[in-house]
Amino acid sequence: MLKSILINLQKKSLKERFLLVLGILFFLVYLVLGLFIIFMKEFPIAMDTNYRIAFGIILIVYAFFRFTRLINDNN
Structure with a gap:
């Protein structure tokens, strides 16, 4: 899967590559934010x-939802 992303990345325009990197960045932001909300003591x-754990889980699920949409849009 990663190999196909890298091959498709070489075929994309500069704008498409930027949007792919931005999508991956926001996937990581939502994932890390969800983990912070769950595990942060203070x-x-x-x-x-x-409610804090539920909100963190919702953010993590949303991050993976965005990631699957990003992967499907690149193929």
């Missing part, structure tokens, strides 16, 4: 632990 927003 969370700056007053939020119940169960």
Whole structure:
């Protein structure tokens, strides 16, 4: 799968490559943000632990949803 992404990356225009990199960057941002929200002990927003974990899981699921759309759009 990664090999096909790299081959398709060479065929893309500069704009398409930029958007691919931006998509991967935002996938990582949502993933890391979800993990921070779940595992951060001193969370700056007053939020119940169960809601904080649920919000973190939603962000992680959304990150993988964006990643699958990014992969499918590149093929």
